Amino acid sequence: MTTYTPAFPELDPPPRxxxxxxxxxxxxxxxxAMRRAMLGHLDPAMHGILLEILEMLxxxxxxxxxxxxxxxxxxxxxxxxxxxxxxxxxxxxxxxxQCGFFGARIAEIARRHGVDVVEVAADPGEAVPNARxxxxxxxxxxxxxxxxxxxxxSTGVEHPLRQLGTELGGRDVLLMADCVTSxxxxxxDFEAFGIDYAYSCTQKCMGAPPGMAPVALSARAQxxxxxxxxxxxxxxxxxxxxxxxxxxxxxxxxxxxILHIYALHEALRQVQIEGLDARWRRHxxxxxxxxxxxxxxxxxxxxxxWHQLAPLTAVCVPDGVDRASVQRQLLDEFGIEVGxxxxxxxxxxxxxxxxxPNATExxxxxxxxxxxxxxxxxxxxxxx
Amino acid sequence: MTTYTPAFPELDPPPRxxxxxxxxxxxxxxxxAMRRAMLGHLDPAMHGILLEILEMLxxxxxxxxxxxxxxxxxxxxxxxxxxxxxxxxxxxxxxxxQCGFFGARIAEIARRHGVDVVEVAADPGEAVPNARxxxxxxxxxxxxxxxxxxxxxSTGVEHPLRQLGTELGGRDVLLMADCVTSxxxxxxDFEAFGIDYAYSCTQKCMGAPPGMAPVALSARAQxxxxxxxxxxxxxxxxxxxxxxxxxxxxxxxxxxxILHIYALHEALRQVQIEGLDARWRRHxxxxxxxxxxxxxxxxxxxxxxWHQLAPLTAVCVPDGVDRASVQRQLLDEFGIEVGxxxxxxxxxxxxxxxxxPNATExxxxxxxxxxxxxxxxxxxxxxx
Numbered sequence: 001m002t003t004y005t006p007a008f009p010e011l012d013p014p015p016r017x018x019x020x021x022x023x024x025x026x027x028x029x030x031x032x033a034m035r036r037a038m039l040g041h042l043d044p045a046m047h048g049i050l051l052e053i054l055e056m057l058x059x060x061x062x063x064x065x066x067x068x069x070x071x072x073x074x075x076x077x078x079x080x081x082x083x084x085x086x087x088x089x090x091x092x093x094x095x096x097x098q099c100g101f102f103g104a105r106i107a108e109i110a111r112r113h114g115v116d117v118v119e120v121a122a123d124p125g126e127a128v129p130n131a132r133x134x135x136x137x138x139x140x141x142x143x144x145x146x147x148x149x150x151x152x153x154s155t156g157v158e159h160p161l162r163q164l165g166t167e168l169g170g171r172d173v174l175l176m177a178d179c180v181t182s183x184x185x186x187x188x189d190f191e192a193f194g195i196d197y198a199y200s201c202t203q204k205c206m207g208a209p210p211g212m213a214p215v216a217l218s219a220r221a222q223x224x225x226x227x228x229x230x231x232x233x234x235x236x237x238x239x240x241x242x243x244x245x246x247x248x249x250x251x252x253x254x255x256x257x258i259l260h261i262y263a264l265h266e267a268l269r270q271v272q273i274e275g276l277d278a279r280w281r282r283h284x285x286x287x288x289x290x291x292x293x294x295x296x297x298x299x300x301x302x303x304x305x306w307h308q309l310a311p312l313t314a315v316c317v318p319d320g321v322d323r324a325s326v327q328r329q330l331l332d333e334f335g336i337e338v339g340x341x342x343x344x345x346x347x348x349x350x351x352x353x354x355x356x357p358n359a360t361e362x363x364x365x366x367x368x369x370x371x372x373x374x375x376x377x378x379x380x381x382x383x384x
Numbered sequence: 385m386t387t388y389t390p391a392f393p394e395l396d397p398p399p400r401x402x403x404x405x406x407x408x409x410x411x412x413x414x415x416x417a418m419r420r421a422m423l424g425h426l427d428p429a430m431h432g433i434l435l436e437i438l439e440m441l442x443x444x445x446x447x448x449x450x451x452x453x454x455x456x457x458x459x460x461x462x463x464x465x466x467x468x469x470x471x472x473x474x475x476x477x478x479x480x481x482q483c484g485f486f487g488a489r490i491a492e493i494a495r496r497h498g499v500d501v502v503e504v505a506a507d508p509g510e511a512v513p514n515a516r517x518x519x520x521x522x523x524x525x526x527x528x529x530x531x532x533x534x535x536x537x538s539t540g541v542e543h544p545l546r547q548l549g550t551e552l553g554g555r556d557v558l559l560m561a562d563c564v565t566s567x568x569x570x571x572x573d574f575e576a577f578g579i580d581y582a583y584s585c586t587q588k589c590m591g592a593p594p595g596m597a598p599v600a601l602s603a604r605a606q607x608x609x610x611x612x613x614x615x616x617x618x619x620x621x622x623x624x625x626x627x628x629x630x631x632x633x634x635x636x637x638x639x640x641x642i643l644h645i646y647a648l649h650e651a652l653r654q655v656q657i658e659g660l661d662a663r664w665r666r667h668x669x670x671x672x673x674x675x676x677x678x679x680x681x682x683x684x685x686x687x688x689x690w691h692q693l694a695p696l697t698a699v700c701v702p703d704g705v706d707r708a709s710v711q712r713q714l715l716d717e718f719g720i721e722v723g724x725x726x727x728x729x730x731x732x733x734x735x736x737x738x739x740x741p742n743a744t745e746x747x748x749x750x751x752x753x754x755x756x757x758x759x760x761x762x763x764x765x766x767x768x
Binding site: 114 | 394396397398399402404409415417420421423425428433436457458461489492587593594595616618620636637639640642644649650653657721727
């Protein structure tokens with residue numbers, strides 16, 4: 001018989017204002033929805049809830065009627081991988097716009113899957129110019145897909161995705177867009193931008209906890225899947241997931257995370273109530289306000305101003321200031337989380353996020369005040 | 385601009401007593417833990433929470449110190465697939481004990497991955513005899529892995545896993561066990577049973593909502609992974625997941641579902657408080673009590689009595705009774721969910737589950753009373 005250690009105490013996590021790259025603090029109404037009575041995933045009442053989610057997902061993606069929308073019962077990373085493995089066979093070619101951690105991750109996952117990757121890179125803080133992507137498409141007529149990160153969470157860069165879609169015109173290449181940090185917070189129109197596969201998550205501008213990944217597939221992407229002959233991991237198979245979401249209740253695929261389904265429903269409902277355009281404007285206003293405040297503190301932003309993302313602001317750490325100690329002070333003294341650079345070789349930055357319910361000038365003021373204090377102390381320490 | 389439909393109303397799901405194959409009603413203390421303040425997944429405080437989870441997971445699996453334990457941020461199905469794709473290269477051979485839906489699914493996922501599958505089958509309600517599995521192992525010395533479903537949720541059959549482990553002795557074949565419906569509710573000892581890879585979920589005997597999948601890998605399984613040369617899907621890669629869980633906070637892999645992390649922590653804590661053996665006994669007592677009551681109603685059970693699982697009872701639908709109408713009555717009049725047969729070609733059964741907080745004689749009484757009433761009405765309808 002195993003001897004048990006005394007039970008650990010109940011969790012008592014400290015309150016945090018989550019102003020990093022995500023997760024953000026969930027909308028309290030989303031958390032309230034998670035307290036509702038739990039249904040089974042095959043309950044007839046669940047069917048209606050899922051249909052409402054599909055209708056609202058279509059709206060938040062601005063996806064046409066012939067697009068397939070659904071949400072994976074996993075993370076944004078899984079949704080990135082799902083797009084690659086469903087839409088590309090090993091040996092096919094994919095062009096990847098790479099100017100940060102998440103573009104690099106797309107390339108890495110594609111290579112794992114045996115895809116030939118053509119990387120078109122730019123420095124952190126820049127977006128890969130659309131002209132270079134179009135050149136790559138024209139130079140690689142064999143390429144099946146072009147992938148861009150709409151909102152590069154590692155650098156705060158917004159890719160000019162509307163223009164890319166327009167410039168791609170009728171080219172026979174699928175467009176995949178990582179919208180993890182844009183859905184619900186940054187202007188995004190799946191149909192008008194000509195996107196074929198887009199994926200996001202719930203814990204950023206959607207204002208729900210992490211746990212699900214909304215996706216959208218164009219008619220063209222679905223046709224590609226229908227013609228597919230290569231095997232796809234079962235848990236990421238969009239045809240099976242389509243059956244589970246759309247043809248239910250007869251098709252069992254997995255047990256959906258019920259309370260996250262409730263959370264997603266309420267998060268989408270809050271977008272309906274606020275209005276998607278108004279929500280974008282709120283994120284833009286809060287982000288611009290924060291960025292002005294940061295510059296007023298004498299700090300520089302990493303992203304080119306014309307590609308600055310609203311929900312995520314990357315701030316360059318001044319010479320002589322210890323990045324981590326500023327983060328620690330913010331966390332320990334003010335209960336505020338901000339991020340650092342992501343991954344090995346990352347630029348020396350802080351990453352400040354104003355997403356979902358935190359996308360307000362009030363939150364920006366709180367963050368700026370604490371940031372200023374922590375920074376002054378860190379600078380004072382350096383002088384001493 | 386999209387025209388929005390008026391917002392859907394807030395969710396108001398009807399209360400359910402979840403007595404099907406899962407999810408079960410979560411323990412209220414687990415739900416309370418999900419209401420705590422949300423941390424970021426890279427917060428230093430999260431590190432301590434994950435370490436406590438790892439320690440408790442090791443206890444609930446009864447896994448030795450050199451085993452790797454962690455939880456996937458996805459479903460039991462993903463964990464089934466993760467075991468196959470991490471431990472078997474395409475072209476390798478796997479023996480699968482198949483006597484129900486989940487054994488068949490293991491074989492299906494393995495075939496997708498290019499694995500040669502040797503199925504050893506038994507009829508629904510039976511367990512595949514260990515002697516036949518040992519024969520298959522001896523006939524297929526090329527087989528790298530043997531997979532069994534410890535608790536076949538589709539038929540209510542418990543595989544005699546302890547004996548299998550003993551009888552396998554020192555054979556050079558990995559043992560994979562689907563413990564989706566057994567972890568926390570059925571006697572299970574990862575080390576003593578000689579398991580190399582086990583996976584489960586949170587929404588059954590663990591008494592938490594669906595959303596995560598605890599797993600355990602033996603030292604031998606980890607060595608296999610270390611020697612692996614084939615590519616594995618990024619989101620299911622145990623080496624990356626090990627870095628994320630064990631070597632954090634420096635390794636980013638995905639954004640963990642924070643509130644489900646809290647739920648898992650509290651669910652494991654409740655196992656510590658109750659004691660694992662006591663929890664098994666509670667599930668056994670409740671299941672036996674229900675099974676006696678079902679037989680007292682003149683109904684037959686699908687599973688062989690000597691392989692009857694405690695948390696899941698498959699009841700044969702009597703001739704002339706409409707299975708679905710009984711389920712509908714239970715749901716609509718009593719608010720009780722029970723399951724039917726799973727998948728095409730399933731036996732004509734109801735599946736009754738007493739799992740997690742519902743594994744009590746009191747819940748069994750509630751279920752039996754409602755079931756008796758619904759059944760009598762259905763029978764009366766048939767007579768008329």
